[in-house]
Amino acid sequence: MGQDSSRHSTGGLRIPVLEWIRDYQKSWMKPDIIAGVSAAAVVVPKAMAYATVAGLPVQVGLYTAFVPMVIYALLGTSRPLSVSTSATIAILTAAALARVVPAGGAADLLRACATLAFLVGAILTLAGLLRLGFVANFISDPVLTGFKAGLAVVIVLDQLPKLLGIHVPKGAFFHNVLGIVIGIPHASMATVAVGLMTAIALVAIERYFPRAPAPLFALACGIGSVSLLGLQFQGVEVVGHVPTGFPAFTMPDLSLVASLGPAAAGIALMSFTETIASGRAFVESGEPVPLANRELVAIGLANMCGALLGSMPAGGGTTQTAVNRLVGARSQLSELVTATVTLGTMLLLGPLIGLMPQATMAAIVIVYSFGLIAPSEFRAIVAVRRTEFLWALVAVLGVVLFGTLPGILTAIVVSLLALAYQTSDPPVYVLRRKPGTNVFRPVSAEHPEDEAFPGLLLLRPEGPIFFANAQRVRQKIRTLIEGSHPQIVALHLRAVSDLEYTALKMLTEAEKDLRKQGIVLWLVGLNPGVLTMVQHSPLGDTLGRNRMFFNLDRAIAAWQAQRSSGNQEPSGGAVH
Structure with a gap:
């Protein structure tokens, strides 16, 4: 439910009734x-x-x-x-x-x-x-599924006295259940x-x-x-x-x-x-x-x-x-x-x-x-991700136990917590190359034959990197570096859609720490927005064109040229 284009701006002169009357067909x-x-x-x-x-x-x-x-x-x-x-x-x-x-x-x-x-x-x-x-996107589908199921329980409980022909003073969930049970004989x-x-x-x-x-x-x-x-x-x-x-x-x-x-x-x-x-x-x-x-x-x-x-x-x-x-x-x-x-x-x-x-x-x-209760939706959610199934159940209980208005707040808070959870711990993969191709994929026990590059560690973080997850990403990168002792770390950022100021500062500090250890940082595959941010920062000045690469193929070529020449720095510009 993204924003409408300017052509359909709410402030424009387009009136829907005139549009559909104009296009109306007699049939x-x-x-x-x-x-x-x-x-x-x-x-x-x-x-x-x-x-x-x-x-x-x-x-x-x-x-x-x-x-x-x-x-x-x-x-x-x-x-x-x-x-x-x-x-x-x-x-x-x-x-x-x-x-x-x-x-x-x-x-x-x-x-x-x-x-x-x-x-x-x-x-x-x-x-x-x-x-x-x-x-409206701030309520996730699993949470909305749970919210509606909780509402169904509340509505049914509210209408049961009318179905039974009894009168029950309304109160909290368990009070209403008890009132209906007591009223059934009447x-x-x-x-x-x-x-x-x-x-x-x-x-x-x-x-x-x-x-x-x-x-x-x-x-x-x-x-x-x-x-x-x-x-x-x-x-x-x-x-x-x-x-x-x-x-x-x-x-x-x-x-x-x-x-x-x-x-x-x-x-x-x-x-x-x-x-x-x-x-x-x-x-x-x-x-x-x-x-x-x-x-x-x-x-x-x-x-x-x-x-x-x-x-x-x-x-x-x-x-x-x-x-x-x-x-x-x-x-x-x-x-x-x-x-x-x-x-x-x-x-x-x-x-x-x-x-x-x-x-x-x-x-x-x-x-x-x-x-409003969709068992198939709950089954589909739990089959894909149990954590989101838990969010759905929390939404159900929020409505049933705390009431409908607190329940909708619970649904929104749970959705935001789910979003925060999912974005706070983005994956960072070690990449290797499929033999005979230019396909790079995460290290997997299913593909032990994939090609590694001695002294070069290829890492690929995924998703936006921002203040909430920047230090977590840095910790993951540090752990992977400690396990492989590379001379060069190449961060493939093609899957990073955004890099805000805190994350950029984290990368700048990481580059300094790596340099003190004798390790060189390269950046690869920056999308235009991320590239612009890096170029306008001190990190861009430090890396220069020689340590930023358009894609992994060019980074590997620079690594190979460096190994053959014995130079510490790559020889050719890379971002363009």
Whole structure:
């Protein structure tokens, strides 16, 4: 998610809606309309369900699937991306609102929600204008995998009481587990039956009819069962009154900015990460790839505008985007169709939605939350590197034991620690030449025939060398020198992408130490940036052109010429 080129600068005059309207083809109209309606069948019930996860009225989910969807369709760079909310954003929103509105009064809750969504949007927009799209890279894939799995556990635990028809005071993880266990004997059998039937239906439809709108089917069955069987009189709780009509204008509460700011930053990071991942996952051949900084501005403005009309924080969703694309979406018109269907639901279907069982909502949330747990991803991580698997587990435990907002901080810190760990100990290889070739490779027991050069030690460090690892690299080089007693040490720096001031100072000091021992230092294969730094330093003056070489072949030729002539210094310039 690197920075966009200047051609696509967020400060430019290019407006995405004008671009896709200009390029729109008449043949796309029908598939866009069909895809938009199909996606709405998934988006509408899931958005309402996720609103309940956040502790908000179900209509807030509808507002979130309407306003942000429209704004993104006008400003976003991904053609199929469908924007509303997600399980990740919902549970983070719930944690944030619980801190500032512990009593949960409806008016205070909605005002805090609007403030949170507006802050999320402002942070995203500012990040886009400052071209900070690369920031999302600071959460590694293994840590994000663990973070989402931890969220799934928290969400399922949060929704189980609704599935059982019991009420459990919320607290820490083990408090909630204990409360559910104690409450099981008091569960409503009718509520459990509704929840289980809904879950079974969802799983069966997803497996055997993957393109069918399973959440819409579950919603219709839940409402139908209440209408026909009067389940609300048998202990099954329903959503209750849902107001119809256009959402009211809601102003953010500036007094909550300081308390909601840290949570908004975390939600903004998750929103952008999910948005860019979903958008890029469904790009087809010939389509433009979503641009990170323009996406930040688009999703930021979508959140800010949505906040003013009652929505919760929003972002791109993988499942609904997949439906949108698989059914045939060709442009952002499909998202406008989805928004239109959502608007129709808001204006006309409030009384029907009010009959939906809470257990149906909980079942929808639980079934789709399991999708956040990816066992195949964990297996792939542990097969490649056990250390990164450990980071993933730490992220899981951070969310489960400390809560979602501390969990996202844990995920970021763990990612940065993983990055620091990986870069603090770069490898330094001893090189030898494959016989009869100009191929140089690390010393290996599999290739004992590789050619060594008496008195010449070829070393190749890899990765950037900077203040955090410079002394570690120096120690490794010193150990290898002590084991071989060379006359010349040639550092092959082709694999060193950067050499900052501390590292350059380390090399300068190493050259002086080697010189005192009668050992000569050569530098080989410097890339242009590293070469420029060396040339502008005292080390460059000390080495001169005769001790810097363009490649290993020239270094070996200079070594051979030196041995034949008996000279202490190589005879020919080398960098060019």
